[in-house]
Amino acid sequence: MSSTTEQATGARTWSVAEHLDDILTAVQPLEPIELNLLDAQGCVLVEQVTVPVALPPFDNSSMDGYAVRAADTEKASDASPAVLTVIGDVAAGSSGTELTVGPGRAARIMTGAPMPPGADAVVPVEWTDGGTGGGPVRAMAPHSASPEGSGGQVRVHRAVTPQAHVRTRGGDVCAGDVALEAGTVLGPPQIALLSAIGRPAARVRPRPRVVVLSTGSELAQPGEELAAGQIYDSNSFALAAAARDAGAIAYRVGAVTDDAETLRATIEDQLIRADLLVTTGGVSVGAYDVVKEALTAVAGEAEPEEARAEPGEGEDGEEEERAFHGAHVDFRTLAMQPGKPQGFGTIGPDRTPILTLPGNPVSSYVSFELFVRPAIRAMMGLQELHRPTVRATLLPPHGAGEEAEQLTSPEGKRQFLRGTYTGGERPEVRPVGGAGSHLIGALAHADALIVLPEAATGAAWGSEVEVVLLG
């Protein structure tokens, strides 16, 4: 760690970068698994995929029309159409070997249908009379209504060159080509290719399962009646949504009351389905700060390394306790606002990473963006861990003039204010709402964080600031 700050209390203060560094050092990319294509969406491929069969797998028509020998159309024109005998239909899905197109002949062919032997080009139906004996048509009549269209004669009004409107075998990808490199993120186009070459599944790093758990005896769930002194639990919703947005599978656990035993039991229950645990609230210095109490006590009771390394040993009951008591969570004070009190560590038999975020709604959300989102993305094996950061000119809030009170920032802390960003040639950002970490209304209207560095005590309108784009 590069820098530390001693506070008046003598307690060490961590920088944002130090805390993030520790988290990213501790979390590991998840073990790869084979997932069905749609479950693999957004995941990182860990295998190099080669093409087993050429695409297209056979020469086929790119138009609805007539498969012909190009030479037969050489002199065709509106004034003097080439007249060819129609020997049948080739529909998509047919094997393409039933018909052979000889000189003076044509087969009616549909888009994607295999080129019949003998034919070397396709005349789009719009360049023909469609077998009607009149002028050029705009479309074929449905086979069910006009079965005679697959026979008779067709007048071709324009010449085609060999291979016209033919998609050749291997014209897209060839057998043996590298379809996708390991490390590719599977978006819809990559899933298109994998399915097109016949792969039902791919080997990827899975999405982490993130359990979001809020704490606080004051919390009611949306939809319930609020009793005196209660507020609605917004953190567990906001962070479950943020976890999904980061790429995780999120499990939201409703609020746990400020009781250490209940919290421990809940965490133990959740460990089974968690690759990462996130809690909110209860990490400050109050008498009911339950997360700190529950996990500090556990860490204090921790058994020696050897014992913790073998959670399966011992009598029933004892096992579970050991597993849980393997927790080590480091509660820290960070030089940032909001988001000062933070905790990070591991818990349970699998040493599941746990991040304990502060309870104030804006604090928990900003903390998530800065620490949990990169952790999730690192577990997915993604290269891009962070939100994009840009420089922008700081302007007064919408509706306010230059005389508006300028931004201030506590010295020694990195401040993250909510803002609205406008891109373009001269990017601009305006603060929205104040610095209070309870201001959810303003957060909901922000699409950016304005970053004022540790050394700054404020920022003047018109100055250039760093901006994190929330997307």
Ligand SMILES: Nc1nc2c(c(=O)[nH]1)N[C@H]1C(S)=C(S)[C@@H](COP(=O)(O)OP(=O)(O)OC[C@H]3O[C@@H](n4cnc5c(N)ncnc54)[C@H](O)[C@@H]3O)O[C@H]1N2
């Ligand atoms: N004496 C001190 N008091 C506080 C300090 C300090 O240094 N000394 N730090 C303040 C800061 S900064 C923060 S941030 C908070 C963090 O406190 P906790 O993490 O212990 O969070 P709680 O006390 O549980 O809650 C804080 C606040 O947020 C509301 N809250 C909590 N959970 C939710 C939720 N799921 N949905 C909506 N709102 C929630 C809660 O009701 C409180 O108002 O501590 C300061 N205090």
Ligand code: MOO
């Ligand atoms: O640091 Mo607290 O997270 O400002 O409100």
